[in-house]
Amino acid sequence: MKKVFVVLAVLFLVSAWADLASAKPKIEGKTVTYSADGVAMKGYLAYDRNVAGSRPGVIVVHEWWGLNDYARKRARMLAALGYTALAVDMYGGGKQATHPDDAGKFASGLMKNFDTAKARFTAGLDYLKKQKTVDSERIAAIGYCFGGGIVLNMARQGVDLKGVASFHGNLAAVKPARPGAIKARILVLDGADDQFTTPDQIEAFKQEMKNAGADYQFISYPGAKHSFTNPEADAIAGKYKIPLGYNARADRESWTELGKFLERIFRK
Numbered sequence: 001m002k003k004v005f006v007v008l009a010v011l012f013l014v015s016a017w018a019d020l021a022s023a024k025p026k027i028e029g030k031t032v033t034y035s036a037d038g039v040a041m042k043g044y045l046a047y048d049r050n051v052a053g054s055r056p057g058v059i060v061v062h063e064w065w066g067l068n069d070y071a072r073k074r075a076r077m078l079a080a081l082g083y084t085a086l087a088v089d090m091y092g093g094g095k096q097a098t099h100p101d102d103a104g105k106f107a108s109g110l111m112k113n114f115d116t117a118k119a120r121f122t123a124g125l126d127y128l129k130k131q132k133t134v135d136s137e138r139i140a141a142i143g144y145c146f147g148g149g150i151v152l153n154m155a156r157q158g159v160d161l162k163g164v165a166s167f168h169g170n171l172a173a174v175k176p177a178r179p180g181a182i183k184a185r186i187l188v189l190d191g192a193d194d195q196f197t198t199p200d201q202i203e204a205f206k207q208e209m210k211n212a213g214a215d216y217q218f219i220s221y222p223g224a225k226h227s228f229t230n231p232e233a234d235a236i237a238g239k240y241k242i243p244l245g246y247n248a249r250a251d252r253e254s255w256t257e258l259g260k261f262l263e264r265i266f267r268k
Contacts, residue, residue, distance in 0.1 A: 025080045026050045029072065031094075032086075036123035037116070042094035043124060044072045044087040046079040047133045056138035056162075056266045057128045060087040061121070061147030063230070064107035066096035070230055071144070078142075081259060084133045088124035090117065090150065100240050107146045114153065114174045121154055125161075138162055138266050140184075142258065143169055145227060148188075155184040156212075163187065163265035165258050167229050168194055171205040177212035186216035187261045189254040191224030195243040219257060221250035229254060 029046040044067065047055075058078050062071040071087040078085035089095075090110060097103035110117045121141075129136040140163045143151040148169015155164045156177040163185040171188070186209065190197060202218075209216045225245035227233035237244040 024050070027076050027079045029076055029079070032127070034123055034127040036092070036120040039092040041089040041092055041120060041123060043067065043089050043127070044075055045084070045131070046072075046075040047084040048079050048082060051082055054133055054135040056083050056140065056262070057131070057134040058083045058085045058262070059121070059124055059128060059139070059141040060085055061090060061141065061143035061150045062087065063144045063227070064097070064103040064146035066091050066106065067094060068096055070232070074142070074144070081262070083262070084128070084131055086124055086128040088121065090120050092120070100242060111149070111174065117150060118154070118157065121150060122159070125159070140164065140262060140265060142167065144229065145169060152186070152188075155182050155186055157181070158183055163261060165189065165261055167254060168226050171197060171201050173208060176208050177214065179212055182212050182214040185265050186214055187257065188216065188218045189257060190218065190220045191226060191228045191247070191250065192220045192222045193224060194226045196226045219254070221247065221253065223247060224250040
């Protein structure tokens, strides 16, 4: 009888371990290539292989540095939450900047030629929708700094997304939203001590959203500077003498807010 009990106990433990192992995320991350107006774009696709079937998709738009490890990390974090994420390449060919002067030129050049920016974003969106792990009817976009400005402007122009979330992003409008034009719900996660965003810009953004009839939420984190979600912000600030700063609390809380936001907008 003891032997039978021991065998059953072992089988139970093996089964429980197998269930636990299968439930643990198994993140697949890979560089992918797609095209926008004849330019090869090198994005990064991430999803959990242990999640069956299709699921909502999330586009990640990088900071002004270009598609780097930070954007890839956020894509993997989204995959661990059960989404398929595509960190898009907005500069083309996987181009990155290592100095703020170059990053500024890349970012401002694209914002001044927003038709190109929109085409590159849309190319990434179309690529994501075609993935077998993605429910093409449930897509959102998030962005950091430069990327935050990109996703907010995509929402302003009526791109068909369930929602967009901006982390310490540029609030300026390429073209102010027309009443009724915004389809996406909007979440703005801003640093109260961000020197790149003025009170007047915040007020103008909120008034624009109100005039457009947008469904939006604006959260400001006390003590948080620009790039508050990026652990490398302090080192970059020291090296280039620019007002950036990592804030662990704001990073955690803003990610939690994003999780709740995605759950709301993707709810069937």
